[in-house]
Amino acid sequence: MTRRTVRIAMNGVTGRMGYRQHLVRSILAIREQGGLDLGDGEVVWPEPVLVGRRAHALEELAERHGLTEWSTDLDAVLADDSVEIYFDAQVTSARVEAIKKAIAAGKHVYTEKPTATDVEGALDLARLARDAGIKHGVVQDKIFLPGLRKLKRLIDGGFFGEILSVRGEFGYWVFEGDWQAAQRPSWNYRAEDGGGIVVDMFPHWEYVLHELFGQVTSVTAHVRTHVPQRWDEQGKPYEATADDAAYGIFELAGGAVAQINSSWTVRVNRDELVEFQVDGTHGSAVAGLRNCRVQHRSSTPKPVWNPDLPVTESFRDQWQEIPDNQEFDNGFKAQWELFLRHVVQGAPYTWDLLAGARGVQLAELGLKSSAEGRRFDIPELTL
Template sequence: MSVRTVRIAMNGVTGRMGYRQHLVRSLLALREQGGLDLGDGTSLMPEPVLVGRREHALEALARRHGLSEWTTDLDAVLADPTVEIYFDAQVTSAREEALRRAIAAGKHVYTEKPTATGLEGALELARLAQRAGVRHGVVQDKLFLPGLLKLKRLVDGGFFGRILSVRGEFGYWVFEGDWQEAQRPSWNYRAEDGGGIVMDMFPHWEYVLHNLFGRVTSVQAHVATHIPRRWDENGEPYAATADDAAYGIFELEGGIVAQINSSWAVRVHRDELVEFQVDGTEGSAVAGLRRCRAQHRSATPKPVWNPDLPATETFRDHWQEVPDNGEFDNGFKAQWELFLRHVALGSSYTWDLLAGARGVQLAELGLRSFAEGRRLTVPEPVL
């Protein structure tokens, strides 16, 4: 098998997500397995070029993983004709400008979300990429989680009958940083740095709802900053100016109603950090990151409300585990493989910058819905 090398500029890999999921568990994992088999006798071998602002951190990562190329000079990397793909996992506020520069340099682009801080910027990125003729993709990792893949299998198989509603619960307690170190970076809680749970999570909910159940047609949201004071990485207190919780109601095509709570100020009393319950006329299911359990109408118990007596049924026992029926790879790696095939072979790919703009639009409208105290229509964005 012949080997074809693809050089990928990776900007932002010193951050938690960029490092763990995109570098180590995706591209380095692909290298360890001998590259990506393109099916034509060729193995596509990714060659990361680490890019960032902190020289010492980049050098340490390169040494740790035996990589030879790292730099703080983004312009030099974008000017290098041997670099084919630019990947961005920076803070949100820095992403749009870097993507513009990469597209102008003729690079294919693959990026974390949100792609920009506003809809117009996100749409302009899609327009620029389309005009430049470069291939482009946006990370939509939750579609590749085992639990949601099983849920999609139920949807595609008609298990639910007519789907009525979706209820989602996401979140966990992020420590304030004073007596225990926070699990998330401090910029997440500063609006001036592009932080906020709405801008972080509503783009996720857009593509999950859109791809599994139908396009979002309206949004009504309530947003809160429950913890107004936090401590940063240096132990210094700061004002949390960004939202840390959002409670959204979304109407989908076909009349499906989705309710999703997102919070970094909630203690977990569920099986996984995110769970979606889907109810339909023929059955229901609850899906998390890895598990999915279902209950058909024929196996649905018939509870009777009586607050004077203790419950005699263990309701969870009436649900059946949906089997794996296959092997599930890391979700980030699975989408990287699809995007690399798209670049190398021109295979179809739907999770592009326009799809990313839909997520930015939903976040923008969610914040506006809260500010104006009303439900807003979500139009289909056009280039």
């Protein structure tokens, strides 16, 4: 067994998502399992080089996890020929410039989404990566979640018959920051800093719908800022200029219709923070982050509308839970492993910067739909 070290510049790991999901639960988790076994006598050993603006935070993270390399000088890290991959989990407004530098330095690129603040910027990155001949990928973690993998299993097995509609509910109440600390950074609620639930979540909905049900062909959206004032990390009030709720209708290739509500101003009355109900001619399913339950047409009850009598049956009890039947790993880690295989072995990989641009496009057109009060077709993106 031989070990190949792959050095990864990880920019933005002092943030919540970059630290928890990408550094700890992905890269460090791969190291804890002994590396990524390629199955051909070779093991990939990821070696993170932590990059950011705050030296004290980087040093503290490195010490906490027994790492030795960190830097506040991105240019110097990218100039190091031994660094093969650049990963970006910064705020969106800082992402494009950093990725362009990484591409120019010949690094393979793996990045959080959205990849840019507008679709032209996202396409520009995809073109630059293509012309440079590097490998590139975009985080599209939701399709690796256990609940959605079970849903994909049902789709591939023909459980639904013809899929008619998809209804999604995502969100939770994010505290304003005055009487309780907010669960999300304040920049998420400032449009000038790249915040907003549309630019955050519509890229997710693009790849979830595309991968599972069909390409999104049109969007109609209504966007709101329900909470106009919030308090930042220093306890200072600020104007919330970004949207905190979005109500979208997406038409899909093949005729199905998806309706997805996204909100940071909703209190949860469902089993998981995100749930999708899929209705088809032969059956229906409700999938969340981990669980998935179904109701086949052969076991569908026959409700009768009668508002004069109390309900005597539990509708939830009439659904059947889908078993795991396999061990599901962390979704971020699973995609990291696929990208490392792509870099080292040339294994197929479809979630690239062009796929990321489709997510940016859907967010951009969703905001335009809300602003102009009309439906927009989604044109095919090409490089």
